[in-house]
Amino acid sequence: MAESSSEFKPYIPADKITPEFTISSILTGIILAIVFGAANAYLGLRVGMTISASIPAAVIAMGITRIIFKKNSILESNMVQTIGSAGESVAAGAIFTMPALFLWAKEGLINQPSLLSISLITLCGAILGVLFMIPLRNSIIVQEHGTLPYPEAQACAEVLLAGEKKGSDAKAVFSGMGIAAAFKFIIDGIKAVESVIAVPLKAFKTEFSAEIYPAVIGVGYICGYRISSFLFAGGLLAWFVMIPLIVAFGGxxxxxxxxxxxxxxxxxxxxxxxxxxxVRYIGAGALAAAGIISLAKSLPLICKTFASAIKGLKGSAASDKSERTSQEISIKAVIIGIVAIAFAIWILPPIQAGIVSALLIVVFGFFFATVSSKMVGLVGSSNNPVSGMAIATLLISTILLKVSGDTGAHGMVSAITIGSIICVIAAIAGDTSQDLKTGYILGATPKKQQIGELVGAIISALTIGGVLILLDSAWGFGSKELAAPQATLMKLVTEGVMNGNLPWSYVFIGAACTVLFELLGLPSLAVAIGIYLPIELTAPIMLGGVLRRLMDKKNKTQSSESSKGVLFCSGLIAGEGLMGVLLAILTVAGIADKIGLGANIPAGVRLAGSVILLVVLVTLIVCHNRSAKNEKAE
Known part of the structure; x- marks a missing residue:
């Protein structure tokens, strides 16, 4: 049975004060935010995906806090990861949309984006993302504790807690980290095996594929069978129904x-x-409809949260007497900040947006901040389809701009500007949600975490513009080195709406699917995510969920006896994330290509190696569950 918010007790009690928001934690977090932002910008522009930085930042924070600064404060380490992880989220929001501006500049439609305009656009989105999440904390983080699993937030908390404890718990986390780091290096470092096992099913006009990365299977294990199965169901619908139908009847x-x-x-x-x-357009339509339905369902709770927050403005005395673990940035400051940013979006020339765009950003921003926060609670920030939300935003905002008469190049730039800010909002809101969940588990002070998140978001926003300009100057967006697949899709969607040739039928099919899921009583958001994500991601998540189901049945429990497996899988997520950051640095430095051996290994051998690694990984997860059962028996 899931633990309710009223029964939950954090690791650090509310009446205990420990170092948290210190100079050392702020400076270390800022450095990590810049590093993670740059590394993820490069990775995202090259392959279309970024890596979650919360867990790697937590591990690095723990090491720096204890080894370099000789401190033993888990909340200080948590503050470092809170600030540091913001860099990845800001980078994800920026790279999925803003390269479209550079591509239009190369086509001669607009002038080259300036450093000032990129920084201001990203900064507005980053600040709004944090501010929108603040009034949602009570409804999503506290009241839905035990309902939303937050797999990566739990993993992040377990990593930090493992540093506090000695014995088998810490061993499970760090053994998982080491194994995942080694697997990641074999797969993407020396490239000795294939990262994806793909089986073409030509008779059925489709294929079945699965990544062998440890972190993806770990996310499925932590999420559990139920959520994993709904994600996989969406993948099956996309790859074994929609694709064969399109091929069979398309001719x-x-x-x-x-x-x-x-x-x-x-x-x-x-x-x-x-x-x-x-099918990706169908997934975008399904995701947009699921987001609208999710927001509608959450509105009563959100309104209740706002009402209670406004009541708290009657006097500061009541706020001062509140528990440390319930203190937040005041709703008054949040509203003033949102109004100020909206005014800046409207009035500042470098952003090139008007009052209509500013209003759209506020409305859609709060909407997708809510949806993103709940998605992260379901599948973790690594699998949070931020670009899908950006597509939905571009569809609606471009239509509205076109109807209002803002067409042509200026209208497309306005649409991408709206999409960019919304994308950053969704990314940073999801990261803030995850960090606040980690803090909730550990007993951090929400207000200090929210300030830390703002610091990390602002610093990352001010540096990401230089990174984008540097990368475009070095290789050029749209090139083989930096394909920028997500931004290219955003560009296509915006041009399609403005020119009247977007395949609306696919979008409406996706929306209709979501309505069908709701009528059948299925969690439409999880299934829609499964349609939008490639099956190579949903399949290994399903594998992790199945393993969790089998281990729970074997141990005759739903949670406690499986804790060793959860700890081990938490380590898998952390280890792969750390090695991913290291490989990103090696790639930027030009070293990664020199250590790759893939070209010298036959394809059949690489595929066989992938299967062996997958079998070994499954065996290790099972063995950790057995060891946990044996320890309890002793």
Whole structure:
């Protein structure tokens, strides 16, 4: 049975004061925010995905706090990871949209984006993302404790707690970290094996694939069978129903946005090409509809939270007497901050947005901050489809701008500006939600964490512009080195709406699917995420969920006896994240290509190695559960 918020007791009691928001934690967090932001910007522009930085930041924070500063404060380490993880989120929001501006500049439609405009756009989104999350904390973090699993927040807390404890718990976390780091280095460092096991199913006009990364399986294990199964169900619907139907009935017909026939597209790129060209739009429509429904369901609780927060403005005395673990930035300061940022978006020339855009940003920003925070609670920030939310925003905002007469290049720039700010808002709100959940488990002071999140977000926003300009100057967005796949899709969506040639039928199919899920009583948000994500992600998440189900049944429990497995999987997520950051640094430094051995290893051998690694990983997870059962028996 899940633990309710009234029964929950944090690791550090509310009446205990320990070092938290210190000069050393702030400076260390700022450095990590800049490093994680730059590394993830490069990775995201190259492969279209970023890595979550909360857990790597927690591990590094723990090491720096204890080894360098000779301190033993878990809340201080938590503050470092709170500030440091903001860099990854700001980078994710910026790289998924803003490169479209650079691509239009190369086409001669607009002038090259300036450092000032990029920084201001990102800064507005970063601050709003944190501010929007503050009034949502009580409803999402506190009152839904035990309902939303927050897998990566739990993993982050377990990593920090492992540093406080001695014995088998810490061993489980750090053994998972070491194993995952080694696996990640073998897969993406020396490239000795394939990262994805793919099985073409030509008779069914599709394929089945699964990543072998430890972190993805670990997320599925922590989420559990139920949530993993709904994600996988969405993946099955996309890859084993929608794709075969499109190929079977499409024939040689040329369907937008492809410029070749469906059969030719399938022959050239397989099921992945069909998913990328068509099904992804269906996923975006499903995700947008699920987000609207999710917000509608949350409105009563959100309104209640706002009402209680406004009541707290009657006097500061009541606030001063509140528990340390309940203190937050005042709702008055939040409202003033939101109004000030909205005014800046409207009035500052470098942002190139008007009052309509400012209003759209406030409305959609709060909407997607809510949705993003709940998604992170379901699947973790690594699998939070921020770009899907950006697509939904671009669809609606571009239509509204077009209707209002703001068309052409200026209208497209305005749409991307709105999309960029919303994307940053969604990313940083999800990160803030995750960090606040970690702090809730550990007993951190929410107000200090919220200030720390603002510090990390502001610093990251002011530095990401230089990183984008540097990378574009070095390789150019849209090139082989920096394909910028997400931003290219955003550009396509914006141009499609403005020019009147967007495949609306796919978007409406996705929305209709979401309505169907709701009528069947299914969690539409989880299933919609499964449609939008490639099956190579949902399949290993499902594997992790199945392993959790089997171990729970074997141990005849739903939580306690599986804790060793949860600790081990938490270590898997942390270890892969740390090695991912290291490999990103090696890539930027030009060292990664020199250590890669993949070109010298036959494809069959690499695939066999992938299968072996997957079997070894599953065996290790099972063994850690057995060791936990044996320890209890003793």
């Amino acid at each position: 040689n017909t040329v369907l937008f946005p492809s410029d070749i026939g469906v059969s030719e597209l399938y022959a050239a790129g397989g099921a992945g090409a069909i998913w990328s060209k068509y």
